[in-house]
Amino acid sequence: MNSQLVSIFLTFGSFAVLLFIIGIYCILAGYNLIRALIGVELLIKAVTLFLIVAGFASGHLELAQSLIITMIVIEVVMITIAVGIVVGIYRKTGSLDARNIRNLKG
């Protein structure tokens, strides 16, 4: 890799890692279910960015782009189901607090 490529890789790569850390924090801190889903979304965004940087760095940008289009579709389906489940929980318990749904113990 030449120096310009390395600097681009490091810039975007470190931003992806930063997003990853924010996402993990968002899932772990607090008890709101929607907040956990936002954390998952942030993690997926971090991975998307990482994947496109990986495609750029390895010189297979078109492969990475086609993968990401597929991935975005799947992610949207997944998060729609997740929100549906959260709405179901809200209808049953009247709150979005994860502490109210501890009937099952690991």
Place this chain on the structure above:
Amino acid sequence: MCLALILIPFFSIIILNLPPREVNKRIAFGLVLILTLGQMFLVFFPGCNFWKMNSGVFGSMLKIDLLVDNLTLIMLFCIGLIVLVTLFTSRQFIGPIEKQRNFINLLLVVLIGMNGTVLARDIFSLYVFLEITAVASFILISFDKELLGLEGAFKYLLLSAIATILMLSSIALLLILTGSTGFSEVQAVLKTLNPNNPLLILAVGLFLAALFIKSGLIPFHGWLPDAYSSAPASVSVLLAGIVTKVAGVYALIRIMVSVLGFSPASQAVLLLIGAVSIVLGALLSLTQSDFKRMLAYSSISQVGYIILGLGSGTALGIVGAVFHIFNHCVFKSLLFINSAAIEKQTGIRDMDKLSGLAQKMPVTGLSSLLASLSAAGIPPLAGFWSKLIIIIALWSAGYYTYAVIGILAGILTLAYFLSLQRRVFFGKLTREFINVKEASFSLVFPMVLLSVIIIGVGVFTPVLLDKFILGLGNILGG
């Protein structure tokens, strides 16, 4: 042509949802029956044109590379069998015909996802099909819209999303290292790399962690007992029988054998996680009183054996692992059908409140005894042979400690299954259960079918061994 295993269920879903919907409701059951029976039938003819690669018009339109070898064939058989059994079980538990049609649609989505997972020849396609399977299972777990089901589904969803993210990070790292996502291309480049490359170690670690979460191994097992025990009865059969086996364990075997290859470090991790899961899973299931939760923990313990077989890294170990997947599919779905029958007939799942049911439910009692003994590895039932192969493989590869752990944990397995039998089926029949009847045909038929498979495979293993089972080992070389 084997693309048809994905496309025919796909078009079936479209047809089932077209008008006239009144007619389609009635053909739904028969359609899935024919699909699964056809899939199981084709597996017995591995030489026929169906499994050839040239996929004709569809193959040129859809760029999905598919792969057929012995491991794929045996998994396709398991998928067909368990989906068939689930279909029969669902007739008892999924109420009105409108809901049954929804259930069958979702069952077909799971079928597409699992067939695709076992046929995929590319890491990214593997991810896509794993997600299709997972998303359909989230809906199935919360199918009754009960709070417990929703909670189990949410836990599964959150951990599954994290597993997906780890897997995608690993795919990105492999893309940097090899510039490709196909199994054979990645494997070819990885063989030339230095095994101490930090990026490679990170990629392997992330992929293994993702698949450990998906297969629910200790210490990543948090979602598994909740999801199994909160799901509707017929969905538990599907989940425990095949979904987590395909999504976690099959994917793990495929990735280790066909992509990443074994290294001393990854073998050590597999062996350690396998042994911990066997012992802790068995100990935890001893303490449970809920029928389905006990079965869920025993599932963790049995998956531990599969991982232990894989961790030996030899062809014999992988043969044992795959054979144990097959046996596990059969006996664990049989046990979940037994629990479903008991829940249906008595309304109780707490094992301490049940007793003496073997007198009133002879088929359920006998088949659950067979399944328990097969799981505990009592000869000549099927489970004995697969455990024997795994332990021989471990011993001959020089992992004496793990082989001994495997043998000793068999005693724990026997302990919790006999405790189950004693509490639920033996003992005195209390007055409460004097009017309990045997379950109806749609539950008895799958029980009998699976019991026959357990006995048949067990008795004929010495005959089958040379012909079919040892042939599995060639996936390592190929």
